[in-house]
């Protein structure tokens with residue numbers, strides 16, 4: 001133990017934190033169209049008119065939160081020089097709040113003094129809304145409320161009340177605008193028409209990043225995050241290309257570049273090469289697979305374990321029936337009563353969705369019917385890594 005030493009090393013990174021999630025860039029690149037639409041949706045605020053309620057949607061990591069912070073910061077800055085405008089912004093993330101009640105409590109507490117907070121339980125819902133409207137009326141001027149990850153709210157009461165607070169005369173002394181943000185592309189269509197028409201007065205759709213846009217995002221961070229000259233040619237392009245392939249998520253592309261930098265640092269290398277990126281991608285994919293499996297149900301894991309054994313024995317692609325047989329043996333060895341054949345089929349379908357296995361349907365000609373064959377599409381190693389916790393625990 002006494003031999004272990006930590007020695008600072010900064011040959012690769014200048015400011016590693018510029019690649020972390022919480023870093024907010026000063027400029028937002030690669031989102032020109034979205035920013036333009038969003039900007040015009042916010043225009044009434046700087047005209048001191050009643051704001052529109054705005055709904056932003058698009059997949060994870062496409063810059064919805066970053067664009068919101070960027071534009072609100074610019075709006076606050078420019079509003080400061082106009083004496084008639086008194087702008088306040090409040091942002092909450094609905095992940096973990098779940099109900100309208102809890103989101104309303106959270107908003108009240110954001111608006112109130114720290115010494116005057118309310119608790120999460122104990123008040124009738126109507127009272128919490130009243131507290132909220134009182135706070136909003138007291139503020140005066142213009143208030144923009146950002147509800148990030150709004151699809152996490154299990155009921156739509158707040159989404160009904162808040163955007164309509166103006167027309168219902170609940171909020172009379174303040175110009176109120178609500179900005180809802182969602183990753184769930186079906187969320188909007190699932191809203192009742194009453195909620196939709198008021199919450200989604202203006203809509204801005206954020207598309208997935210293409211490789212060119214991701215290249216701009218990564219180039220911007222490279223300037224801050226790395227020492228001069230450590231990135232070899234092609235590294236940024238490679239991260240951007242992988243990022244575009246992996247659902248166009250900027251967070252994933254940034255994670256990949258960070259991991260590639262960490263690998264170069266671990267190797268004691270002076271530069272980040274394309275091979276570092278390839279290894280970083282393998283590592284991140286592996287982590288993702290392991291995470292996916294760890295969170296998977298016990299019998300789902302056993303079905304996967306059965307397929308892994310078949311693959312190890314060179315018996316894949318394997319038909320559903322063969323996976324079923326192998327699974328039943330494993331389950332009975334562990335004294336667990338096996339789930340039905342139908343459930344095994346469902347598990348195999350889910351594992352395919354998770355990108356852990358690949359399944360192919362075969363037609364046996366006119367009278368033969370159809371059958372499915374399955375095999376792992378991730379390495380045996382990473383699958384076993386994810387499985388080991390549970391299997392060791394109950395072996």
Ligand SMILES: Nc1ncnc2c1ncn2[C@@H]1O[C@H](COP(=O)(O)OP(=O)(O)OP(=O)(O)O)[C@@H](O)[C@H]1O
Nearest residue numbers: 021025028029060061062063064065066217250251
């Ligand atoms: N155009 C961009 N320029 C620079 N950085 C960006 C850009 N778009 C996204 N990022 C960065 O990528 C990460 C994810 O972006 P953001 O949180 O805005 O995504 P999102 O669309 O709100 O998705 P989620 O709801 O999953 O958070 C953040 O670290 C953000 O700073």
